[in-house]
Amino acid sequence: MSEPFFELKGSLFPLSVIHSTDLSEAAIRAALEQKLSQAPAFFHQAAMVIQLTPEHDAIDFIALKHLFQELKLVLVGVSGASPEQKALAQQAGLASLRLGQNSKPSPSQPQTTESTSSSEVRVEEVPMQTKLVEQNIRSGQQIYAKGADLIICGAVGAGAEVIADGNIHIYGSLRGKAIAGAAGDSSKRIYCQNLQAELVSIAGHYWLSESLQGDYWTKQCCIQMQGDSIAIRDL
Incomplete structure (x- = not known):
């Protein structure tokens, strides 16, 4: 008997939610x-959802959809709609x-949430490997550690991008x-010796530079999730 050529399964994806x-x-x-x-690189073709409330009225969804296409974004849908x-x-x-309860907006920070179908979702624990890069990462370069932690023995310059499915350590x-x-x-963390990040x-939860310029700016720190928001603490 041949294998079925089509399957429909529940899955889990990060979506940026606009409030x-x-x-x-x-x-x-x-x-x-x-x-x-x-x-711009972080948001390119990003999937987004608009959070609605009863106070929203006379919304031109067709115009908004065209706007997102023009800006190279993907408007997936809406949540909280009447x-x-x-x-x-x-x-x-x-x-x-229908977004989860952990998607309540913070008054000052953009948030993301995750969407699932009603079918069962299974998460398989896969041991993380480690990718080691012993050099500075220059503007325009991108390093991605797929299924791994990422260790950078060097600096990550302005305009550079480091990505990992696991934790990121920047010495x-x-x-x-x-x-x-x-x-x-969301249990993964970012460790760095000198925080001056663009993002x-x-x-899927993110802070831009202006949100980072506080007590830990230019200092060593650990960046992690705390509840539904990003938090920064001492190493």
Whole structure:
């Protein structure tokens, strides 16, 4: 008997969730263009969902969908929609999603959440390997440790990007972007000796440079998830 050529399985993916009191095309364009100017590579073709509330009305979902396409983003659907909002979103070809309870927005930081289907999701624990890079990572370079932790014995320059499914250890300055837990594991961490990053991300949650410029700026630190938000602490 031949193997089935088609299977439908539940899975788990990180999605960026947009929370905004103003969902007009002009307001969303201005906000997205600002974020894209700060980290264009990180957001390129990023999958996004719009969080709706009963206060949102007269939303032009078709115009918003075209806007996302223009900005090289992917508007997957909406969440929290009323029956009327859901019908309008579906007319624009958008999905109506049900996000988990851990997706409540923080008042000051962008958040992401994960979407699952109603079918069973199984997570297989796979031991992490380690990828060691003994050099500085220059602007324009990207290092990805698939299924592994990443150790950088050197600096990560502005415009450079280091990505790992596991943890990231940087024995030098971090001036570019560091993305840990890229496969969706929010327990992963970023360690660095000198924090001056353009962006840090763990399992889809991210902070840009302006959010990082606090007590740990230019210092050694550990970046991790704490509840539903990113937190920074001493090594």
